[in-house]
Amino acid sequence: MLEEREAERYALHTQHLNEMMVRVLRTLGFDVGFRTGQGQYLFDRTGTRYLDLLSGWGVFGIGRNHPLLRETLSQVLASDLPNLVQMDVSVLAGLLAERLLGFVPYLDKAFFTNSGAEAVETAIKFARSATRRPGIVYCDHAFHGLTYGALSANGDDIFRGGFGPLLPGFSAIPFNDLAALEKALSARDVAAFIVEPIQGKGVNIPDDLYLRGAQALCRKYGTLLVADEIQTGMGRTGRFLAVEHWGVEPDMVLLAKSLSGGHVPVGAVLTRKAIFEKVFNRMDRAVVHGSTFGKNDLAMAAGLASLEVIETEGLVHKSAQTGARLLTAFEKMAQRYELVHQVRGKGLMIGIEFGPPRSLKLKAAWSLLETVSAGLFCQLITIPLFKDHKILVQVAGHANTTIKLLPALAITDSDCEWIEHAFDAVIADSHRVPGAVWSLGKTLADHAIKAYATK
Template sequence: MDDILDGYGAYMNPSLARTYRFMGLNHAEYTGQGAVVTDADGVDYLDCAGGYGVFVQGYRHPRIVAAAHEQLDLMPLSSRVLVSPRQVELAQRLQELTPGDLSYSFFCNSGAEAVEAALKFARASTGRSLIISTEGAFHGKSYGALSVSGRDLYQTPFKPLLPDVVRIPYGDLEALQAVMSDAVAGVIVEPIQGEGGVIVPPDNYLPGIRDLCDKYGASMIVDEVQTGIGHTGKLFAIEHSGVVPDLLCLAKALGGGVMPIGAVVGRPWVWRLFDSSPLIHTSTFGGNPLACRVGRVALDVTVEEKLPERAAELGAWFIPELKQLMTRHPRLIRDVRGRGLMIGIEFTAPGVGGMVMSELFQRHVLAVYTLNNERVLRLLPPLVIEKAQLETVLSHLGAALDQVELVADDLWESTAD
């Protein structure tokens, strides 16, 4: 088919096809290397979207691809009767690398599945049902994960959702204090809200949640599906706070840009649900040898190539550069924020983000706005990106903003607040 979007329209999702067409996103991806994606016509794009957090180690990292090939030739999926050394290797590495006494891993295939598992573990280990979540949160779109996410648009058509979920403002410890009680099974939180618009909470927020969870015997569930594996300048964003959660959800970059994988890592006390049955929570494909082998090598590559440190260094230079663009375009940009190379640019009006995204795309730079906050363009590039490539992004972003200044008057005046 010449036009891939015709195929999207005919066979998958006509509404998505129209949206992509409207935004001019009609170029077929073909291959990728490092921080560059190449389309079917051989055009290179600098990737600052990073698959929404998947490509920390870049596209087709040679060590990770080689490990995948090797495992593919041996045993990609598990017999599920014989035991799996690949699972043990990844689980051991996660125990070594995660903070405190996070000890045990459960493997699944996606972020939403990791969140589902964490919610079940929190309920079973406390014998309670109430879950506290936050406004603007994104935890996935399966029923449990959707129930604790923070945007009505995605929830309303599917109600009733999971009962006993209370949503409070993000970053607000007083609001949390007000709803905490002996009925709370868990508090689920992202260390930096990704889809909510790259919201960095106050420094005392995560330690405050820890204290309240300890006081009331609730579990603290930290969702690092997007922040995890290096983006914020630490392997896990929670490390910036010194807090040890009870349950840590991972996915995206744990798969090294090669395989889908999800994981929940937990402290011993939340693992006691398995005492009632070792098979109380399972997944056919979860923990398959191919994904686990790749996950293990992805962690090794991230640590050995010092990718979190690289994110911290590049971010310390890049964020101030972006702030200078804000000074040049106060009419368009309201805020630039983030940590390491997880960065959000908040615009003054809805719609500006989409226009900037489209202008960037025409200049062959990939960036997307956040799912729960369309005002915020998110930059989440592979951590192997070169400084020179980020300089190119800066100059294209400057040109894109100049262009939007010219054409956005009407939109801006009608919608800015």
């Protein structure tokens, strides 16, 4: 069927799925039709190789189609396991829980979900049940998912707009602001403070004392600290969990994305025993929270295989080492190019922020694009990277001027050279006015103006 219907890829989505996504791909020139993926590479319908720096928004930490993961899933399928009996317990789920908690020794229990958003929903329910409090505090610019509970803790209006009213009891505070957090917690009615150790939308890194201070405030006021490590966890930042950079021990840790290996969705909530046992506190409440597919054998096996690859291939260390190299290279670019304002990151979660230049010619061109559509300039970087250098990367959020890198953790030195050369060339081109990059900018601006005109 794939072979027979490949030519209808975009027509099928236009007719039956999300036509707007097809329009985005065609406008940006990303409609090349990817056919295969191996590790950190994608191959389009012509066999052209691309370096994938999105990795499915961080899903493919171990790379696409890892042989150990595929072999593991094949073994499960060939074993005729009973799976999802429901009136039984899964050995594979027990093994995955044991393995995960071994990385986080201060937590005692695991609960498995089908996604990161579902893990967030679980954390909200667990926190309210354990504390008997209604409040949930989250940060501006946070992204915790798009289901209703998670969306209620989402700090970006582009996702929230049109879906209200959202759930009551949620309140936002600025990221990296301990005074605001203390004010929010001081009434002692907040069940949980949920926070990404490094915010995905923009790769915003906290001050060195922020998360330690947040932990202290949560303990002072009886609020649970929930670390959303859905994107930052599993070695992404050069530690197994990002909170390890700051010596923080949350009451709950949320995992997903890379835990799946990219084939079977899986999420996990790791929590303290005291919290877990306030939810499941009697036999008649043994199923008070659950998910039909949450502990399915394929998902549990995928999690075990992903952890095995991370450990045996030393991917946490590789992430730290390779990330340090790329950060150094980008910081040198920031010194050479006035449009590069800041470089941020830990491990292989890297943000390159662009901003208004000093020179008048560049400033006028920048202002024109950003007036038409905030964040439009970054497409002048991402499109040539894709078209001319075969690197897939995107902006770190709506109306954002930061490009985010989330490659597979196993990228090589030659991949780093590819990245460094490509970014250097494209950023250099963006400083030439007039030039091909700014001609592209005019085209994108025209598209944006037409789109607004048809609203």
